[in-house]
Structure formats: C-alpha cells, structure tokens
Amino acid sequence: MPVTDKRAPGVRISDLSVVYRTGAGELPAVRGVDLELVPGTITGVVGESGSGKSTLALSMLNAVQPPGRIRSGSVDIDGLGDVVTLGGEDLRKTRGRHVGYVFQAAQNSLNPLKTIGKQLLDLGRSHEVDDLPGLVKEARSLLDRMGLDGARVLDSYQHELSGGMRQRVGIMLALVLNAHVVVLDEPTTALDMITQATILRIIREVHEERGLTTLVITHDLGVVAEIADRLAVMYGGRLVEQGPTREVLGAPRHPYTRGLLQAIPRLVGDIDEARALPGRPPTLGTIPPDGCVFRERCDVRMDVCETGEPPVLTIGPRIVACHTAAGEGEQKETVTTGPTRGEEQA
Amino acid sequence: MITGKGITKTFRQRGSMLGAREVPALRGVDFSMEKGGAVSFIGESGCGKTTLGRILAGLESYDSGEIAIDGVPMSSLSHRQRQSHFRRIQLIHQDPYSALNPARTIHQTLDAPLTLRAKQTGRSRSWIDERAEELLGLVGLDPGYVLSRYPHQLSGGMRQRVVIARALTVDPDMLVADEATSMIDVSLRLGILALLKDLRDRLGVSVLFITHDVATARYIGLDGELYVIYRGQVVERGPVETVIADPVHPYTQSLLSAIPVLHGLEVPGAERVTPTEAIDPNRKDTGCLFAPRCPFRTDRCEAETPVLGHDGGTVQEHACFHPRRRSVVATPAVQA
Ligand SMILES: Nc1ncnc2c1ncn2[C@@H]1O[C@H](COP(=O)(O)OP(=O)(O)OP(=O)(O)O)[C@@H](O)[C@H]1O
Ligand SMILES: Nc1ncnc2c1ncn2[C@@H]1O[C@H](COP(=O)(O)OP(=O)(O)OP(=O)(O)O)[C@@H](O)[C@H]1O
Ligand code: SF4
Ligand code: SF4
Ligand SMILES: [Mg+2]
Ligand SMILES: [Mg+2]
Numbered sequence: 001m002p003v004t005d006k007r008a009p010g011v012r013i014s015d016l017s018v019v020y021r022t023g024a025g026e027l028p029a030v031r032g033v034d035l036e037l038v039p040g041t042i043t044g045v046v047g048e049s050g051s052g053k054s055t056l057a058l059s060m061l062n063a064v065q066p067p068g069r070i071r072s073g074s075v076d077i078d079g080l081g082d083v084v085t086l087g088g089e090d091l092r093k094t095r096g097r098h099v100g101y102v103f104q105a106a107q108n109s110l111n112p113l114k115t116i117g118k119q120l121l122d123l124g125r126s127h128e129v130d131d132l133p134g135l136v137k138e139a140r141s142l143l144d145r146m147g148l149d150g151a152r153v154l155d156s157y158q159h160e161l162s163g164g165m166r167q168r169v170g171i172m173l174a175l176v177l178n179a180h181v182v183v184l185d186e187p188t189t190a191l192d193m194i195t196q197a198t199i200l201r202i203i204r205e206v207h208e209e210r211g212l213t214t215l216v217i218t219h220d221l222g223v224v225a226e227i228a229d230r231l232a233v234m235y236g237g238r239l240v241e242q243g244p245t246r247e248v249l250g251a252p253r254h255p256y257t258r259g260l261l262q263a264i265p266r267l268v269g270d271i272d273e274a275r276a277l278p279g280r281p282p283t284l285g286t287i288p289p290d291g292c293v294f295r296e297r298c299d300v301r302m303d304v305c306e307t308g309e310p311p312v313l314t315i316g317p318r319i320v321a322c323h324t325a326a327g328e329g330e331q332k333e334t335v336t337t338g339p340t341r342g343e344e345q346a
Numbered sequence: 347m348i349t350g351k352g353i354t355k356t357f358r359q360r361g362s363m364l365g366a367r368e369v370p371a372l373r374g375v376d377f378s379m380e381k382g383g384a385v386s387f388i389g390e391s392g393c394g395k396t397t398l399g400r401i402l403a404g405l406e407s408y409d410s411g412e413i414a415i416d417g418v419p420m421s422s423l424s425h426r427q428r429q430s431h432f433r434r435i436q437l438i439h440q441d442p443y444s445a446l447n448p449a450r451t452i453h454q455t456l457d458a459p460l461t462l463r464a465k466q467t468g469r470s471r472s473w474i475d476e477r478a479e480e481l482l483g484l485v486g487l488d489p490g491y492v493l494s495r496y497p498h499q500l501s502g503g504m505r506q507r508v509v510i511a512r513a514l515t516v517d518p519d520m521l522v523a524d525e526a527t528s529m530i531d532v533s534l535r536l537g538i539l540a541l542l543k544d545l546r547d548r549l550g551v552s553v554l555f556i557t558h559d560v561a562t563a564r565y566i567g568l569d570g571e572l573y574v575i576y577r578g579q580v581v582e583r584g585p586v587e588t589v590i591a592d593p594v595h596p597y598t599q600s601l602l603s604a605i606p607v608l609h610g611l612e613v614p615g616a617e618r619v620t621p622t623e624a625i626d627p628n629r630k631d632t633g634c635l636f637a638p639r640c641p642f643r644t645d646r647c648e649a650e651t652p653v654l655g656h657d658g659g660t661v662q663e664h665a666c667f668h669p670r671r672r673s674v675v676a677t678p679a680v681q682a
Contacts, residue, residue, distance in 0.1 A: 197604035222606030246610030265561040276536035
C-alpha cells in the first residue's frame with residue numbers, strides 16, 4: 001500500500017442506488033453499493049458489460065443523465081461533502097477541478113474541429129483559470145511526462161493522434177486542473193497490449209507522484225490486477241466482493257469472482273482447468289428483484305439464495321456478499337433492502 | 347490446405363494531410379495451414395493481421411506473392427473459379443452485433459444463405475429448416491429459443507454463435523475469426539473458443555484466429571501454430587506452446603511481457619522486456635524493423651535484415667540475429 005498522502009481525499013460511497021426509466025418502469029442499474037476509496041490508493045472496479053460500472057462512475061460526479069437518476073445514497077468526498085446534493089454552478093466547478101474524469105470512449109470524445117490546445121483553453125476558461133499560460137505549461141509537462149511530445153500534441157487535431165495518444169490526452173485533461181480524485185472509465189480499452197502496459201504504468205506513476213485517490217473502471221480483470229491496490233467486483237448492479245487485489249485474486253470468496261477467474265484464458269497451465277461460466281450476465285430487465293443476483297449461474301446456490309438478500313460480510317480487509325460466507329465474518333448493520341428504500345432522493 | 351508465399355500489400359492513401367502516402371501493410375509473408383489446422387496471428391494494432399486474414403479469405407487484393415488452395419494457385423484461375431474457392435473460406439466479424447441485421451430474426455438470418463445453398467445442392471425446402479436447427483445445435487444454441495428472436499434479444503456470446511452458425515451454412519473449409527472473442531464478456535469467451543476447437547475436431551474446419559489476447563490462441567488447440575507479426579512481417583512462428591513458453595524474438599517477448607499479471611495468482615516473469623519508445627517507428631526500412639525499439643540491438647541489426655529461420659537451433663522460426671530465451675511470461679504463484 002502506498003503511503004497515505006495528505007492531499008489525497010477519501011471518498012465514501014454509501015448505499016448508492018441508481019435507476020433508469022424504461023418501458024418496464026424504473027429499473028436499478030446500481031443497487032445498494034457501499035464502497036470506500038482510501039486516500040492515496042487506486043481502487044479497481046471490475047465487472048462485465050452492463051453490470052453498472054459506468055453508471056457508478058457517473059454517480060461519483062453526480063452526472064447520471066436522464067432517463068437515469070440517483071435514487072438514493074451518497075457520495076461523500078473529503079473537503080467537498082456529498083456530491084449527490086450538489087447542483088448547478090457548484091457541481092460544474094467540482095467536475096474537473098476536484099474530481100477529474102475520463103469517461104468511457106474518451107478517445108472518441110475530443111472535439112474533431114479544435115486542436116487539443118484550444119480545447120484545453122476552453123476547459124481553463126470554463127473553470128475561470130486566470131493563469132492560462134500556466135495551464136498550458138502544466139498540460140505540456142503532463143504530456144511530456146506521459147512520453148509524448150507535449151507541444152506537438154497540443155497543436156494537433158484529434159485525427160492526427162493514435163488511440164493511445166488520445167487516451168493520454170484524456171488523462172491529461174482529467175489531471176490538468178489539479179484534481180485529486182480521479183475517475184478513469186475503461187482507460188485502456190481498444191488499445192493493444194504494449195500501449196496498454198505503457199498507459200497503466202503511467203497511471204500508476206502519476207497517481208503516486210501527485211498523491212491522488214483513483215478509481216479505475218474496467219471489464220478486464222488483468223487491468224485491475226496490474227494497477228489497483230483494492231479491487232471491487234460488480235455483478236448485476238451490486239458489489240459482490242471487495243478487498244486488497246492480491247488477496248481477492250489469490251483466494252476469491254464470492255462464487256462469481258471464482259468463476260470469473262476460472263474463465264480467464266491463461267498463458268500457462270492446463271487449458272482444461274479453465275471453464276466458462278454457465279448462463280449469461282443479466283441485463284437491466286432480467287436482474288432478479290430479490291435474492292442473490294448471481295444465483296442463476298451459481299454452482300453452490302442454496303434455497304435461501306432465491307429470496308434472501310445475501311448478507312454483506314466484512315472479513316478483515318475483505319467484504320463479501322454471499323450466503324455461503326455467512327458465519328465467517330461480521331455482518332454489516334446497514335444491510336440494504338433494495339427498491340423500497342430511499343425515495344427521498346429525487 | 348491453403349498456402350501463401352511472399353505476400354506483399356501496400357496501401358496507398360491519397361488525400362491525407364501529408365499528401366499521398368504509402369503504407370506497407372505486408373512485406374512478404376509466407377503462410378500455410380493444413381485441413382483442420384489452427385493458426386493464430388498476434389501483433390500490435392496496425393501490424394497487418396486483418397489485412398493478411400482478408401487476403402487469405404479472398405476479400406482483399408495483394409500486390410505480389412501467390413496463394414494456393416489445395417495446391418491450385420489462385421493466379422491460374424479465372425475470377426469466377428477463384429470466387430468458388432474463396433467461398434469456402436468464411437470471415438467471422440469481431441463485433442457480433444453489427445455483423446447481424448438487427449431487423450431480422452435469427453431464423454431469417456439463416457434462411458437466406460441456406461435457401462441459396464439448397465438451390466446449389468438441389469435440396470428441398472424442408473432441408474433448410476432442418477439444417478438451421480442442426481447448425482444452431484452445433485454451435486450450442488437452443489433452436490427453439492433462438493430462432494424467433496432478434497439479435498438484440500441475445501447475449502454477446504449467443505450472437506457470436508449465431509454469426510458462426512451463419513458462416514457454417516456454406517460448409518466452409520476454413521473460418522477466419524478476426525478478434526472474434528474480444529467483444530464478448532469474459533465469462534462467455536471460453537465457450538466460443540471451445541466451439542471453434544470443436545468445429546475443428548468434428549468437422550475438420552481450419553481456423554485462422556486473429557487476436558490481441560495471446561492466451562486465447564491456446565484454447566483453439568495446442569496443436570496450433572502462432573505467427574507473431576511486426577510491421578507487416580512475421581518475426582516468429584512455431585507451435586503455439588513453444589512460442590508462448592519459450593519465445594526467442596525480443597518483439598514476441600515484449601508482447602508477452604505486456605500482458606497484465608494477475609498478482610496474487612501469478613508471479614511476473616523475471617526477464618520482462620519493455621520496448622524502448624520509438625521516436626518515429628516508421629523511420630527506416632533497412633535492417634531489422636524492430637531495431638528502433640529493441641533493447642538488445644547491435645550494429646549488425648541496423649545494417650542487415652534478419653530472415654525467418656531456425657538460427658541457434660530453435661524449435662520455432664524467428665527473424666532475429668540475437669535469439670535468446672527470456673522468461674517473460676507470468677507463472678502460477680505457489681499457493682500458500
Ligand atoms: N440511458 C440509459 N437508459 C436505459 N438503460 C441504461 C442507460 N444507460 C445504461 N443503462 C443500463 O444500465 C445498465 C448498466 O449500464 P452501464 O453502462 O453502467 O454498464 P457498464 O458496466 O459500464 O457496461 P460496459 O462494460 O458495457 O460499459 C445496463 O443494463 C444498461 O443497459
Ligand atoms: N483500406 C486501407 N487503406 C489504407 N490503409 C489501410 C487500409 N487497411 C489497412 N490499412 C493500413 O494497413 C496497416 C495494417 O492494417 P490492419 O488492419 O491489417 O492491422 P491489424 O493488425 O489488423 O490492426 P488491429 O489490431 O488494429 O486490427 C495499418 O497501417 C492500416 O492503417
Ligand atoms: S448468495 Fe447464494 S447464489 Fe449468490 S453467490 Fe452466494 S451461494 Fe451463490
Ligand atoms: S535482430 Fe537485433 S534489433 Fe532485431 S530483434 Fe533481434 S536483437 Fe533486436
Ligand atoms: Mg461502461
Ligand atoms: Mg485488425
């Protein structure tokens with residue numbers, strides 16, 4: 001674990017539920033999520049497509065767009081308070097300045113008609129940065145730091161940059177206003193292995209140099225394994241397991257984490273040991289309203305899993321939400337009860 | 347059996363900002379695959395994997411070289427005759443969603459090519475429906491569930507199986523699977539890989555597998571071959587297990603070193619290779635193409651061009667003047 005940095009704020013996500021309005025009513029994409037980002041650490045959230053990762057990332061900025069809304073819960077950031085209650089100007093200033101972010105597919109979200117430098121100045125003006133030359137200098141040194149020719153990149157248009165270069169531009173824009181909480185949604189998707197390895201190394205280095213609290217969202221367990229101090233596994237809108245990365249990977253406790261690890265094609269060893277998980281990941285419409293979200297694919301399911309919400313158990317530094325772990329650890333008092341709760345957050 | 351000899355391809359980009367530009371995508375590639383065999387291409391983005399796959403599937407022209415199918419050189423045939431050969435090679439697209447028409451049920455998707463096939467082979471209408479069900483069964487789908495559905499009602503893994511079933515409607519000899527598993531959720535990925543292996547075993551279909559994810563290459567068959575491609579050139583080639591476990595080319599070693607390590611489950615290889623960041627990777631084309639990024643280059647590498655061979659008595663072929671084994675791949679951690 002890296003040394004806790006005084007500048008790095010802590011973040012506490014509590015009982016967060018986010019719903020999307022659909023033809024079948026409001027359905028939860030994130031449900032009862034509790035997650036603490038320890039100051040100065042990198043937390044990785046891993047989950048398959050549709051498990052709610054991006055929705056969770058957007059909630060960190062209170063940026064969930066209609067037809068979605070945060071139905072309940074809070075995102076408490078040191079020095080800022082609960083961002084879920086922020087609105088208007090306060091919220092706009094928070095984004096970028098205090099919480100830096102790179103959204104999913106950020107490499108395609110740059111303005112094609114303006115140079116990177118122009119977009120940087122726009123960003124500075126919208127945040128009332130007085131010292132624009134200073135901002136440019138900072139951007140250049142960040143880009144240089146990431147192995148690019150900063151001056152050249154700032155003079156370039158998006159189409160003149162490769163995918164890996166755009167990804168780094170995104171990271172620069174997330175950091176240039178000196179935010180100390182950083183959210184990166186799929187920062188290396190669509191990059192090849194060598195470029196990915198470079199970007200991951202850079203994220204780790206910049207994180208340490210600047211004393212950040214970082215959240216990395218990815219569908220690739222390898223990515224979190226490589227850079228995250230702590231790992232949270234998401235399935236069907238819930239966090240099913242959390243803990244120090246090495247411990248979770250070395251001895252997974254939740255049947256889904258175990259299944260996921262077993263399903264990863266590996267470079268060495270017996271190929272017959274790898275096994276696909278039966279069934280398919282749930283979608284918004286097929287997530288069961290009660291009982292365990294994973295039960296249809298679980299090979300150790302019990303009767304109680306059909307109806308009973310799995311208890312959220314804290315076992316040392318680890319948290320597991322599964323009936324099989326019952327009795328092993330301390331049960332959290334705030335067991336969530338799903339959709340009936342928290343209507344106060346409109 | 348399909349073979350390629352000395353295949354070259356250069357794209358000419360016009361109207362780019364820098365004026366006309368030549369992109370050498372393939373620089374003299376040899377290829378061969380037996381019936382029922384498996385060959386995987388790996389390499390960085392833009393190295394020419396897709397181009398080579400498309401050329402071998404008859405979907406892209408090439409500048410020089412020769413492709414032969416079952417010993418028949420394609421250049422000796424008329425366009426029509428060539429087409430009938432290439433029809434036996436089917437491409438599976440990486441994105442199973444855009445590969446299927448969203449307005450058509452799975453039944454409709456399979457019906458069209460099967461109707462054509464029935465006409466070609468003089469079969470009756472009833473054969474079409476039977477065959478559709480048979481093919482879906484073959485790819486591990488329940489026809490009763492799938493046939494009446496639209497693509498968006500199926501999971502990524504199911505859609506990819508439908509795409510494969512559709513490719514099988516023409517009884518192909520070879521499938522070209524270009525990143526066929528990369529868009530599919532991890533929990534479903536192994537299922538598609540097992541299916542490809544199964545099609546090889548049961549139907550004798552050859553599989554050309556193009557991927558970023560080196561580990562997946564093992565799962566379509568350990569008897570397969572791996573081609574490592576760098577800037578349009580094969581730099582290392584051999585049995586999949588040998589190239590992964592005992593790579594000797596520094597580029598292969600860089601690729602394998604870049605694969606994330608599952609810390610806690612695995613320990614990283616002791617000699618991981620990080621390529622130096624090339625100032626301009628396209629700077630020069632003499633000498634070893636990898637020299638600008640190779641941490642082990644010598645003067646010889648800049649002056650002479652290495653060619654594929656077994657220099658140093660290696661099992662696999664490689665194109666390097668200084669082949670050396672390095673342990674770059676992660677190994678399982680000893681469980682406490
Ligand atoms: N605007 C929307 N309207 C309706 N449903 C939505 C909307 N955005 C997301 N969803 C649904 O919410 C669920 C979670 O979506 P989210 O984008 O958070 O998943 P994700 O884990 O980031 O997936 P991916 O890996 O594909 O990016 C999905 O089932 C998705 O279909
Ligand atoms: N139609 C085209 N016109 C011009 N250049 C092309 C064309 N198709 C491919 N290229 C170029 O040829 C080279 C090889 O491309 P190819 O698509 O074969 O790479 P790849 O190895 O499949 O990459 P990826 O892993 O990104 O799919 C690249 O430099 C690419 O930009
Ligand atoms: S709660 Fe039950 S169904 Fe869910 S993962 Fe645990 S054992 Fe399986
Ligand atoms: S020939 Fe030389 S430059 Fe090329 S890969 Fe081998 S050692 Fe490196
Ligand atoms: Mg997402
Ligand atoms: Mg390609």
